[in-house]
Amino acid sequence: xxxxxxxxxxxxxxxxxxxxxxxxxxxxxxxxxxxxxxxxxxxxxxxxxxxxxxxxxxxxxxxxxxxxxxxxxxxxxxxxxxxxxxxxxxxxxxxxxxxxxxxxxxxxxxxxxxxxxxxxxxxxxxxxxxxxxxxxxxxxxxxxxxxxxxxxxxxxxxxxxxxxxxxxxxxxxxxxxxxxxxxxxxxxxxxxxxxxxxxxxxxxxxxxxxxxxxxxxxxxxxxxxxxxxxxxxxxxxxxxxxxxxxxxxxxxxxxxxxxxxxxxxxxxxxxxxxxxxxxxxxxxxxxxxxxxxxxxxxxxxxxxxxxxxxxxxxxxxxxxxxxx
Amino acid sequence: xxxxxxxxxxxxxxxxxxxxxxxxxxxxxxxxxxxxxxxxxxxxxxxxxxxxxxxxxxxxxxxxxxxxxxxxxxxxxxxxxxxxxxxxxxxxxxxxxxxxxxxxxxxxxxxxxxxxxxxxxxxxxxxxxxxxxxxxxxxxxxxxxxxxxxxxxxxxxxxxxxxxxxxxxxxxxxxxxxxxxxxxxxxxxxxxxxxxxxxxxxxxxxxxxxxxxxxxxxxxxxxxxxxxxxxxxxxxxxxxxxxxxxxxxxxxxxxxxxxxxxxxxxxxxxxxxxxxxxxxxxxxxxxxxxxxxxxxxxxxxxxxxxxxxxxxxxxxxxxxxxxxxxxxxxxxx
Amino acid sequence: xxxxxxxxxxxxxxxxxxxxxxxxxxxxxxxxxxxxxxxxxxxxxxxxxxxxxxxxxxxxxxxxxxxxxxxxxxxxxxxxxxxxxxxxxxxxxxxxxxxxxxxxxxxxxxxxxxxxxxxxxxxxxxxxxxxxxxxxxxxxxxxxxxxxxxxxxxxxxxxxxxxxxxxxxxxxxxxxxxxxxxxxxxxxxxxxxxxxxxxxxxxxxxxxxxxxxxxxxxxxxxxxxxxxxxxxxxxxxxxxxxxxxxxxxxxxxxxxxxxxxxxxxxxxxxxxxxxxxxxxxxxxxxxxxxxxxxxxxxxxxxxxxxxxxxxxxxxxxxxxxxxxx
Numbered sequence: 001x002x003x004x005x006x007x008x009x010x011x012x013x014x015x016x017x018x019x020x021x022x023x024x025x026x027x028x029x030x031x032x033x034x035x036x037x038x039x040x041x042x043x044x045x046x047x048x049x050x051x052x053x054x055x056x057x058x059x060x061x062x063x064x065x066x067x068x069x070x071x072x073x074x075x076x077x078x079x080x081x082x083x084x085x086x087x088x089x090x091x092x093x094x095x096x097x098x099x100x101x102x103x104x105x106x107x108x109x110x111x112x113x114x115x116x117x118x119x120x121x122x123x124x125x126x127x128x129x130x131x132x133x134x135x136x137x138x139x140x141x142x143x144x145x146x147x148x149x150x151x152x153x154x155x156x157x158x159x160x161x162x163x164x165x166x167x168x169x170x171x172x173x174x175x176x177x178x179x180x181x182x183x184x185x186x187x188x189x190x191x192x193x194x195x196x197x198x199x200x201x202x203x204x205x206x207x208x209x210x211x212x213x214x215x216x217x218x219x220x221x222x223x224x225x226x227x228x229x230x231x232x233x234x235x236x237x238x239x240x241x242x243x244x245x246x247x248x249x250x251x252x253x254x255x256x257x258x259x260x261x262x263x264x265x266x267x268x269x270x271x272x273x274x275x276x277x278x279x280x281x282x283x284x285x286x287x288x289x290x291x292x293x294x295x296x297x298x299x300x301x302x303x304x305x306x307x308x309x310x311x312x313x314x315x316x317x318x319x320x321x322x323x324x
Numbered sequence: 325x326x327x328x329x330x331x332x333x334x335x336x337x338x339x340x341x342x343x344x345x346x347x348x349x350x351x352x353x354x355x356x357x358x359x360x361x362x363x364x365x366x367x368x369x370x371x372x373x374x375x376x377x378x379x380x381x382x383x384x385x386x387x388x389x390x391x392x393x394x395x396x397x398x399x400x401x402x403x404x405x406x407x408x409x410x411x412x413x414x415x416x417x418x419x420x421x422x423x424x425x426x427x428x429x430x431x432x433x434x435x436x437x438x439x440x441x442x443x444x445x446x447x448x449x450x451x452x453x454x455x456x457x458x459x460x461x462x463x464x465x466x467x468x469x470x471x472x473x474x475x476x477x478x479x480x481x482x483x484x485x486x487x488x489x490x491x492x493x494x495x496x497x498x499x500x501x502x503x504x505x506x507x508x509x510x511x512x513x514x515x516x517x518x519x520x521x522x523x524x525x526x527x528x529x530x531x532x533x534x535x536x537x538x539x540x541x542x543x544x545x546x547x548x549x550x551x552x553x554x555x556x557x558x559x560x561x562x563x564x565x566x567x568x569x570x571x572x573x574x575x576x577x578x579x580x581x582x583x584x585x586x587x588x589x590x591x592x593x594x595x596x597x598x599x600x601x602x603x604x605x606x607x608x609x610x611x612x613x614x615x616x617x618x619x620x621x622x623x624x625x626x627x628x629x630x631x632x633x634x635x636x637x638x639x640x641x642x643x644x645x646x647x648x649x650x651x652x653x654x655x656x657x
Numbered sequence: 658x659x660x661x662x663x664x665x666x667x668x669x670x671x672x673x674x675x676x677x678x679x680x681x682x683x684x685x686x687x688x689x690x691x692x693x694x695x696x697x698x699x700x701x702x703x704x705x706x707x708x709x710x711x712x713x714x715x716x717x718x719x720x721x722x723x724x725x726x727x728x729x730x731x732x733x734x735x736x737x738x739x740x741x742x743x744x745x746x747x748x749x750x751x752x753x754x755x756x757x758x759x760x761x762x763x764x765x766x767x768x769x770x771x772x773x774x775x776x777x778x779x780x781x782x783x784x785x786x787x788x789x790x791x792x793x794x795x796x797x798x799x800x801x802x803x804x805x806x807x808x809x810x811x812x813x814x815x816x817x818x819x820x821x822x823x824x825x826x827x828x829x830x831x832x833x834x835x836x837x838x839x840x841x842x843x844x845x846x847x848x849x850x851x852x853x854x855x856x857x858x859x860x861x862x863x864x865x866x867x868x869x870x871x872x873x874x875x876x877x878x879x880x881x882x883x884x885x886x887x888x889x890x891x892x893x894x895x896x897x898x899x900x901x902x903x904x905x906x907x908x909x910x911x912x913x914x915x916x917x918x919x920x921x922x923x924x925x926x927x928x929x930x931x932x933x934x935x936x937x938x939x940x941x942x943x944x945x946x947x948x949x950x951x952x953x954x955x956x957x958x959x960x961x962x963x964x965x966x967x968x969x970x971x972x973x974x975x976x977x978x979x980x981x982x
Binding site: 102128131132134136137138139140141143144145146147148226230233234237239249252255256261264266269272273276277278281283284285288300301302303304324 | 671672673674677678681732783784786797800801802803804805806807808809810813814818819825846876877878881882885891894895898913915916917919923924927928930938939942943945947949951953954957958961962965
Binding site: 387389414416417418419424425427432433434435436437438439446447450451480482588651 | 722878879880882883884885886887888889893897898899902905976977978
């Protein structure tokens, strides 16, 4: 066991050597990290709480105040500080997105490993479920599900409902990817050898298969995270978020419903959207780069320009020959 | 070499060198260096060597089909035209009309969503050799000639067996009656019975049309059966070059000797296995040894082989070898 | 696999998917509050207890939930009887049919535009790999992918209404309803412009990426080299050999993407108050009009499943490898 995990660690070091020269990847990492830092240090970078109503000299709520009349991003329709909402909203958006993404990753990897490793009817069943889920339009399904779950009055917070619904519907692509990878690894010699000496299934999966597919799962998870964050923002925009704990999507829902557009309050509807693009773009860049590094695509194709003909004079040729 | 005195060569390859600039680290792989040989009309010449020795690159360089990261130098005279001086547009008029090629493993060399007959006809009408109707008749004839019923021209490649695809590819290569045919590993990936059929077909074509054929192969049996001249390549250079009986009976280069030893009776058992029996591996094209390229694997190497690349010497009439142990005048190409 | 087997397989899968959708809908129908009788006759219609009881029997609600009720509900749905909307007090099916065309118009326009542009741009981006065009196309696709549909809609709405004076709500201005076509059509186009633009921008990026990777794969195949060796120019190779091979997977992907397109329509119709199925869906959700919600979900899901099935059938005709076997 130790050996394969050690190998994994060494690969990690090699990986960093290549990664730090990749501008797209670094950019993605930067976008994601800054958003995480904003969420963690939200209380430190804001001066007011997101629920506090800012008042003018006469004690009236300062509504739709533009940036720098109040704070860096002004106030919303109720006089809340937009920057504070944005910073604290990062906590909600990222928590829901990340937890949902991790659930999707976990379910997808588990089912993918089961399908790929054991094959047979189990594989067939799991793959048919992914086929079915792939065709059902996802947003309507989620909206209906969330509405139904809420009606059950299970005393689950709306955010938990969102996390579960997103996490339990977006595992199909991971499952397919992991399955195909497990299928190829299963055929390799070291697995056959481990089997021959009577290693158990759990042992083989944990010590031989998991270390091999781990990098792929990580890359895929980063991509899933961006999907989860986008979906969360969409559901929240349609009013399925938690109004008491507004995420970026909920902020946009408020902005849209409360006439930020007709009031030209761009500071209310631009920043939350930009924040969503910021994080999901970061995840996509990072995920694509990771995938590309694991699985370098073809280097060229047949219609990619022509070979150059260089004229080497007789002397140069002779010279080259001597050196050669 | 037969007929050399009467005819002038169809193709004269002179000091052909090809380099590839690696996309990742910009290192230069020297795939071919100073390759020279002649192809006369009606001749069948074999390019042999291990994989990666530059056989296929030679064909691709001559047809100018290499990707943009390749750099070519030298001269390639087809009749009297140096193909390397042509622009892409003029080069296109030589492709297929004068020089046609049968690719390795016809599996993917045919467009999967286009009827086979259509793919052959396209070659004819592209070069405006006939009108469409005549071309279609010609496609039928070509298919019949390689033993495929002409009705099957309306089928798609996946409906063909591996051997049929290879024969269709040969029919396609003959579509414009080229004077020179390149065949890149024409029998690889086919089973033994089918290999024999394809070789028979190539022989028949050669006899019926008198066109020159250059066969790239690592199978010495194929060479013995079809070729009159052999070019043995190693690490991107010509190691030995000469008439087939000279090469087989009196090989001069240690590499050729080893290659032949690994084929005791020339029975085509498993060529890749036989070749692997020479200890060591071919050099990496990005890290070529400074002297003779075969030196690290050579069993008769001299001290100077390490530092000095041997020139191609004419050891006998029209028989050349690049080895410090050989004696002869330096070849003048 | 022969073509017949493939078709049967796809058909079975569609049927199973359809069954799953129906089952989900049925189960949710049971979870969501309200007497199913009410869902059929409307929430606020006053009826006596006896009538209600006789209706219960008539609808078979006194029978076990499974299989009796399940199959009778299924039969109702199959006949187009989707109940009565609580908020609009009209049969759900009637409302849905009225909105369906508006949504089809929006999705259709957006898809045609984005598929056409996406295929063309993706083709060039892949062919001219690593040039400015390719890098630009890739960057655009990534940003489009990372942008929430509804937010792009909001921005275009704000920009389009204040700078271009474009209408922000609905399909036709109220004062133009019932006017002759030459007044209605320009008005309709002004209304459609922003929603279509939003939808096209978002899906353009996706189709471009798909086409790019498809053409890249095709262009590194051996038969492209054969075509080049024949003496064809790059354009001829692209047109005669690469295009068809690269386009084939697009057919399936466009159909699979319809699910996402439906999601896009829900967001965009909400933002632009566009009177289609998506807006209806969102309204049903906020007004807790469950029969309407169920009906809309059923219609959207079944349409997407059918479209996928059609695409699969179409594919078997387009790809000779399937067609001839």
